[in-house]
Amino acid sequence: MRRTRCFAFLAAALMASTFTTLPASGQTEAESRISGLKLNGGDPIQIESDKLEVREEDNLAVFTGNVTVTQGPTLLKAGRMVVHYAKDGGSAATGSSNIEKLEVDQKVYVKSDNQIATGDSGVFDMKTEVLVMSGNKVVLTEGANVLTGCKLTVQMKTGRAQVDGCSNRVQMKIDPGSTKN
Numbered sequence: 590m591r592r593t594r595c596f597a598f599l600a601a602a603l604m605a606s607t608f609t610t611l612p613a614s615g616q617t618e619a620e621s622r623i624s625g626l627k628l629n630g631g632d633p634i635q636i637e638s639d640k641l642e643v644r645e646e647d648n649l650a651v652f653t654g655n656v657t658v659t660q661g662p663t664l665l666k667a668g669r670m671v672v673h674y675a676k677d678g679g680s681a682a683t684g685s686s687n688i689e690k691l692e693v694d695q696k697v698y699v700k701s702d703n704q705i706a707t708g709d710s711g712v713f714d715m716k717t718e719v720l721v722m723s724g725n726k727v728v729l730t731e732g733a734n735v736l737t738g739c740k741l742t743v744q745m746k747t748g749r750a751q752v753d754g755c756s757n758r759v760q761m762k763i764d765p766g767s768t769k770n
Contacts, residue, residue, distance in 0.1 A: 632661040638670070643682045648674040650681050656693070662702055668695020690714050697722065704731045708741070718745035726755070733764035 639654025650672040658665040671692040672681070679686025694710035709724025722741040729736040729752075737760040738752035752759050 634658065634660045636670075645681050648676055648681050648686065650674070664698075664700045665693070666696075666698040667693040669693070688715055697724075705729075706741075719743065720745065727752070732767045733762075734767055735762045736760070 636652060636656070636658050638652035638656040640652070642651045642653070643649070644651070652670040652672075654668070656665075656667045656670045658670070672688055673690040673692070674681045674686040675689050677686055691713045692710070693712075697706075697708050697711050699706045706722065706727070706729050708722045708727040711720065711722040713720045720741070720743040723739060725739065727738050727741050729741070736752060737755075739755040740753040741750060742753075743750040754760070
């Protein structure tokens with residue numbers, strides 16, 4: 590169950606797109622709309638890559654080359670994904686060990702329904718439930734709404750997200766017609 594939840598948390602965190610304020614410091618906070626992702630912890634996860642290297646002694650699984658991860662309506666693509674497993678007696682080779690941390694890099698793309706997030710890299714710490722996505726440009730989109738910065742930090746326990754701007758500037762474009770209730 591914890592292995593399945595980690596991908597759901599990663600994808601949900603990347604979709605943090607309900608924007609609130611733009612403080613003068615060049616940061617913005619967002620509240621995650623996890624329920625809109627329609628992720629189900631019971632859905633199977635399919636992982637495909639050009640290569641998989643399991644380093645059992647290091648508790649690592651490294652997926653490289655055209656990495657694609659699918660669970661329900663959520664798709665994650667990256668050039669590389671490193672899965673850090675806990676030293677709890679399980680096996681990294683079979684995925685039977687708990688995951689401590691996920692790292693994705695080399696052009697990260699996450700899509701779920703009409704929400705998309707892109708960046709250069711992302712790290713999700715399972716213990717602290719904190720996601721950090723970063724790069725020269727981190728872009729969150731939902732329909733015509735676009736939020737751009739260089740670093741996205743999401744506290745999954747509280748649902749709070751912070752976007753740090755590039756050179757202290759965050760850019761946001763909101764289409765008023767896109768939030769019809």
